[in-house]
Amino acid sequence: MRILFIHQNFPGQFRHLAPAMQAAGHSVRALAIQGKGLTGVDMVRHQPNMQPSKTIHPWLAEFETKLIRGTSALQAMLAMKQQGWTPDLVVAHPAWGEAMFIKEVWPQTKVLAFLEFYYSATGRDVGFEPGMQTVNMDMLAQLRLKNMTHMLALECMDHGMAPTHWQRSTFPSAWQDRIDVVFDGINTQVVRPDAKPHMQLQHADGTGHRIQVGDEVLTFVARQLEPYRGYHQFMRALPKIQAQRPQVITLIVGGDGHSYGQAAPQGSSWKNIYLNEVKDQLDLSRIYFLGTLAYENYLKVLQLSACHVYLTYPFVLSWSCVEALSAGCVVVGSRTAPVMEVIEDGHNGVLVDFFDTEALADKASHVLAHPQAYQTLRQHARDTAVSRYDLHTQCLPAQQKLLTSLVS
Incomplete structure (x- = not known):
């Protein structure tokens, strides 16, 4: 036809x-x-x-x-x-x-x-x-x-x-x-756990970190770093996460424009607005804003993740949420309708109230501190992606x- x-x-x-x-x-x-x-x-x-x-x-x-x-x-x-x-x-x-x-x-x-x-x-x-x-x-x-x-x-x-x-x-x-x-x-044969990836990270001043699977890596991904995808809530939780897990390396993927909702005030960006709100409380040497990445590098971020945060308004579900499950990530997600359709709290992920940054920080810190306790949950996350979204x-x-x- x-x-x-x-x-x-x-x-x-x-x-x-x-x-x-x-x-x-x-x-x-x-x-x-x-x-x-x-x-x-x-x-x-x-x-x-x-x-x-x-x-x-x-x-x-x-x-x-x-x-x-x-x-x-x-x-x-x-x-x-x-x-x-x-x-x-x-x-x-x-x-x-x-x-x-x-x-x-x-x-x-x-x-x-x-x-x-x-x-x-x-x-x-x-x-x-x-x-x-x-x-x-x-x-x-x-x-x-x-x-x-x-x-x-x-x-x-x-x-x-x-x-x-x-x-x-x-x-x-x-x-x-x-x-x-x-x-x-989701092509779950491409988006899958892999123990081999590593990444060499570098700041503008030449300092950096080399990370590999098994390191304490916190990840956050959105097309644009904006409120609809909970970027501001993630940034507000980050000081407490760093206080509880001082060795954590944070990888943030996404552009500094806007896709949904209101644009940031002229001359600024949501990325910088919410970074500036908390930067005095952060160890910026352990945070990497990676911008938008080629797909293979984005997948590497998911495979390196020890804890992945996905937050969203009640809006269209992002591919990245299901891709994170497929990569075997421990996803700490918002208890909003789109996410609750995919993630069952305690089974294939962890859910928190979108607005409760204290709970977000505590849950993420627990995942980072006790990786072995979440191995079954990781497998359930992977199973969900394969059985329902492959x-x-x-x-x-x-x-x-x-x-x-x-x-x-």
Whole structure:
């Protein structure tokens, strides 16, 4: 069959699925504004050529930007149709607007929507942390309008796919029966425990440490070091962790920009704001900010970890949480809904209240002080990743089966 994948930054979440469908003998194309693409997958790029209006109602500004992207994608799809190419199935990430007009071009084509998150003023990210966001009527109104793109996707899709049960639960109940839960998948044969890795770390002044598996290494990973992923709570717990475990080496992976929520005040970054808040209480010689890493170096960080901290608002679950389990890390995670779906406290990880930095420090310190006591938990963490989230034995077959079922 002919399959079109739509993602603003292809391949995104389709990096395994698209080539797998191609390898299975299907004709696969991708429609995107940007992204590296994939070898063997025909990439159709489109570029919006309209500018947002300066006089539109401010609540509609975000939707107008998405509409402009949708209009650009529409023109690209019409060009495909005029060239005689009609897909049997479109697999689309609708969040940025490109999937708005699929059915207008191809009314008979089946549509599978990849559904990550549906916004709400309660029970999710907004308002989760008092003082971090200004929740007023303007924000609430814009939040409702933020879901318009997803409402259009729900209305026109033939079926949906969400990565976790909790993420599916964020969508209106009337559509949940039409949304399958299939995680993106982790290659657990690549992301696995390994006793061999070591790392030579160096500060700007030339001082540093050489670390290897078995050393007292505390790790924290996020795409960006920002409040949504609990960076500030981790930094606030770090002075006590260092006081209790003075030999610990801390590795912090992530950029200093922002992906979610409010940006830091102009001229600063969340990374520096929360580092400056506690730096006088820290031994900075034992803390390494590694920035963003190549994947193989990131995996090495997980394999070196004696204790890994993963914190998040009630929001989209990070791949890194499951990758940490797959690497056999002892994960100290936040007791928030996305994490609780994956980690059972005391079985395959340790859970703490997102806001309780004292408990976070105590739990992390205990893990660092008693590594042998957590060996069974490490194995359970690994078992969870392999049995529920493995790419090749669990997730990819389920995704392929779902795609095939929609056009059979």
